[in-house]
Amino acid sequence: MATENWKGVKVRYQLLTKGTRRYGEKMDGGKPQFIVAHDTGNINTTAQSNVTYYENTYNIPWNNVASAHIFVDDKECIICIPTTEKAWHVLYDAPTDNIWYNRDANDVAIGVEICYFSDRERSRKALDNGARVLAYLAEYWHIDYKTRMPGHQDIQADKQDPGNALEASGYGRNTSNLDKLVAKYYKQNVKVKATPVKVEKGATSFTRDEFVKWLKSTVDKQYDYDLYAAFQCVDYANVGWDKLFGHGLKGNGAKDIPFNAYNKDKFKSEATVFKNTPSFLAKPGDLVVWGEQMGNGWGHVAWVVEATLDYIVVLEQNWLGGGWTSGPINNGTGWETVTRRKHEYDTQMWFIRPKFSKKKTESKLLKKSKEKKKEKQITWNWKGRFTTNTTIKVRRSPSVKGSVVPSSDWLLSNQWVDFVSITKKDGYWWAKFKYPTNPSSGYFYCALCKITDKQEKIKNEKYWGSINWK
Template sequence: MVSVRTYKQSIAYLKSLEGKALNPDGAYGFQCFDVANQYWLYLFGHTLKGVGAADIPTWNNFTGEATVYENTLSFLAKPGDVVIFNRNYGGGYGHVGIVISATSNSITILEQNWIGGAYWTPPEVTTRRTHGYDFPMWFIRPFYAKETTKNKVKSKTKPVKKAKAKKGKKILLVAGHGKGAYSNDPGAVANGYNERDFNRKEIIPRIKKYLESVGNTVVLYGGKSMNQDLYQDTLYGQRVGNYSDYGLYWVKKNVKPDVIVEFHLDAASPQASGGHVIVSDRYPADDIDKALSSVLGKTVGKIRGVTPRNDLLNANVTGQLNLNYRLIELGFITSKKDMDYITKNVNEFTKRLAEAINGRQINAPKSKPSKAKTTWNWSGKFTANSTIKVRKSPGLKGTVVESGSWLYKGNYVPFDQVIKKDGYWWIRFKYVQPGSSNKHFYCAVCKITDKQQKIKNEKYWGKVDWK
């Protein structure tokens, strides 16, 4: 649907966000994603989907709401565009901001968590910064309401209600195959591993830890030891006509999970490689299914997309019982390549799987604030047009040299460094007169008055010839 906000209202609201710490979902700190969500809440009344910012262009249906543009050499962004930076940013999760102005060479955006301050106290606030265009890069341009006399009168921005913090999900994790009262099935065996034990030892405990760390409730089928086989238990319930106390029937009655994920490893020839996700053909793939498939594609690889099936017992029964279920083949146990990747990257691999199930990034690492740059090795010649004190170090506390060594109108010095300090721009130089000291000296050349604090936009107490 078209936004209820006009373009003028939207830009006014966007500008009002500068300097604010935004966290509309009340979770995971003050992320870059929160700025996009706050803006989209104002425009359309709902947030955007994605584990990370880079997921936004593909995880959301923008039909009727916006146009998605991929950056080209001739593309020109417009104020109000949501800009998506690729996975080279944000530790693989991408980055997002809102364009406030643009030229053909750069974009100025409002963004949050650019320098890693999502968990600072106080947190990093929404800040205006200028960036270059990148490839790939995406721009999402909303469809705004037409301005009418009626909505013109209501052009003042209204605060958007914060979305309620999402409660954690109740998630059932199932290890495929297994041993228990009705079976002792190791599953596929190859490359020194068996499917039953590998998933129980290496995969599911890690995913459980990650999911619980962000407030989800995780239940393991078969308890801590996972010593049951969901398939055999469900099949037994059907055989004896007990549709209450066994397998998925017991799960429906007693666990009542929001999400079920069953883990397997595939088997075929040594050349077969990649994982895939299977769902019941009764329901379309949801965000978790798509996210898990995406994780496979970016890690171990995948042999196909999300596949609906009607010939698997657990998929059929969960479809009948209206349980949110999927089976994931993590890769081929018969592929040395797949198993080498999984075992060597098991922590990162399982974390990304957990994030796909969770629907959002888990425990983004806290970053220390980077020191603001104050010194640049820029050189040139400065010619004074008034009397300027010279100091032995930059800043107002620097020792002032005797007045005979100050700069007077018409004096010039070559400089090799520019320093920002105490509200002034300073240069570092050596005197050019024969017999002068070989030490460096400093003088201010102007006050800092430019809003973007760019020295080349300032009015100097003289003339600067840049090299």
Template sequence: MAQEKWNGVPVRYEWLPIGTRRSGQSLTTGKPKFAVAHDTGNKDTTAQDNVDYYKNSYNIDWSIVASAHIFVDDKECIVCIPVTEKAWHVLYGAIKDNQWYGVDANDGAFGAEGSYFTDKTRSQNSLDNLARVLAYLCNYWGIDYKTEMPGHQDIQVGKVDPGNLLEYAGYGRDVSNLDKLVTKYIDGVEEESDSEPSKELSETTTEKPTESPQTNVDYKEAIEYMHSLKGQYIDFDNFAAYQCMDLILDYADHVTNGYRIWGNAIDLTWVALPKGWKLVENTPDYVPPIGTIAVYTEGIYDKWGHTGLVWDNSGGTETFVILEQNYDTLANSPAKLRTDNYAGLTHFILPDFVDEDVDLSNITPEPVNTNENNATLKVGNVPPNKLTWSNQPYFRATADNEGVSICRPNHNNVMVVTSGSYDPGYNQFYVYEIRDGWARVYSPDNDGFVWYERLRINVVYKPGGGSELHDDVSAYDNVLNDLAIGSIPPDDLNWSDSAYFRGRVDSYGATITKHTGSNGNYDWHLTNESYSAGYDQFYIFEILNGWARVYSSSNNGWVWHERLRIVEVY
């Protein structure tokens, strides 16, 4: 049988095995609606080299999967996926393919990749062959190459192909230069060429297609699962303890049919997302929906990145509450909440189940008593041996009469003495956290620790930082210095006969709770009284084990403290 040729280019069929690269799923459009031109991105590799690589990694994880139907070099064309099947050559998060053609490229287009070489002549021959192949297939499928053959760089932000091939062949990187070459071959060539391609080009697989990752929960189920992660120590990959990515891996795995993400948090800006999921940029006027994935890649996060889940967005464009692990780089604490100001946050990943029209007011997070900061902070005292992380100092402390040495954890998380030491009476230690007796004395990006019994409190701040409290004043008894506008209230405030602050309900709304029992032995019960998201007339007189009394001394109405944001302090 004669060698099949398309506009003079020899063509071979070498199918990838059914897996993730070639799933066997049919195009949703039945036949290609448009074409996308690519280059391989791997200089000095042939069509066969790229097909071999795909065959050797045919079942790669979904988050890093990529594939194309056709590879072309300076000698031949190899078809490795039938053009009527899906290939993963444009991220689903790209929007221009939908805007221009009404369908995702993976679902309605074929992708052809051209090799390029250090040798300019080889690159020119490869580009010419790619133009011949594209002209042949556009003509065969009735595709208008002038308007229905974009380059990858035209429809997906951050992509630069087929510009590499064009440049190495001596052309400008604009895809219009490829269009001009295609024009030469759109009506065919005089060389021997098949009138129609082999039936293999669109041959349907007889194997069971590989299912793509897709959402398998609704919005409310996803939010409820997110709530269940709070307070848990999540090590999804059983590697390097409780990393920020472990929380996201667990969440993504649960809300889909096993979608697995690889890499560090900073890689979340380019991973292949399930269909319908979108990567959006954080802008000054953007308010992230609850249940989306926050991605930090700038500032202190520019090396490894950071990530977490949007727990509440009632702070609008100023702040939001994030559920996260490993904010402090030690990877030894559970998933917990923090109010964040968007610093360093560049993107959000929006799963397709997110629907801001869904009423979430009847979803109440399971209360978790996180009252670890119940020790009284008094000037002159030794600090308590446990205080949860704060992004501002709890208090300032003085070294005892023996002086102190700074310790830092080694790779096994065992504290090791460093060469850093301070004389007796040094009084500028600002304490952000105390873990199992070790007081963090600097900031989130500095792992300096001092044993708590070597310190004496000299100035007390409110739990989240702020103005000073002098004399023997408890940070949990002083009203004006405990509270920061826009923040979540603390989980313990002693009874007052006047309101501490006015609070606003978060995005879920709130249901009033009452209790029975006394002396700390309480049973909490939801009532049928509820308030819509944004209601801001709750006046707080007391917070008991995380429950905020919202009325007066004669009314036992309570709301969980994490459902409130402080809007006015009295």
């Protein structure tokens, strides 16, 4: 899909399948009235990993639902819910948004989630990207960021974001520190240096196997590519073609896809078109098009995932006509999802075969993007009960730079907490815990001991108390 550039940040759309996370309901008034700055609360997760999680749980039960419009990390920004639709990023029962703006944030506000990392430089880059995106949105929607861009922590008492991202970047947790970063880019022209990337003309970065694997991940989902007439077969074809080449296909119905002038020009570099014959063998990854004998004259289109000389197995949408069964044509819905089916070949049938990448000729850039960077482990999900023998400060993050809670909430001698993980950082071992008397307040951290063992093994250290490991 084509990307945009917002004040130097690469921005792309990866809209969620409509469900509970993205309900598709328009904002009250049709446009956003303020912006809420968030951080993900999940350290070391990227924009893509968060959007992927949302997509994999796109229809999560309502009592667990949460969502946001935008995720930003140190590399990119992903829009997963249109900024004119509602998203569920602030508790409806939280009173402050109503007091300040006379509206619930979910109904009229954009939610922007900023990622943060153990690596401070990555966190600072992600925060800077987040500030650029927030500045762009404030300009675009004519929103005063100084008065109408609260942090989540400012309007919902039990939240700590975007303080986590600010702290991970070396700033204080107050949202005013984010405002200062946004001020650098608000109504400022940001020069962007173009970086040319050599790509073989027409070649997709996907191999055949990679694309078929992605196709199989779409089963039971619904796709409305053009936001018209809900979940049509052509929508699913376009989602796949966009995945491969960054654009959809055109035509007055599925039957026109092989013959449309725009498509034929694109196919010169992107695909080969085959008319079905008795000896033709389809391949996984082919886009198959039926003629006007199908779909009441509109034709039909699907993606091939298996084939023999006798039949094809496809993934398709709206084969049974259940793609659009209710609602207006521009915002309707239907019951039919992407489904796997077996079909016989037909005389009026065309196969469009994308020019897939081959492993041996993959670009260095593609290979590099696939390499998994192995980060040194600093956290272990070890559980136990820690009983103190002295007073210990309590912090909001596992670091000597983490903000300290009021002294009335420190751990006193002979008090205990049950911890769920331990972290090695800044020369100390830290325990993650909830107060046994107030677990709803969330997780906090206390130091267990200094690191003195040469091998840095916690069980060889002298604790400021005792630990009963579980």
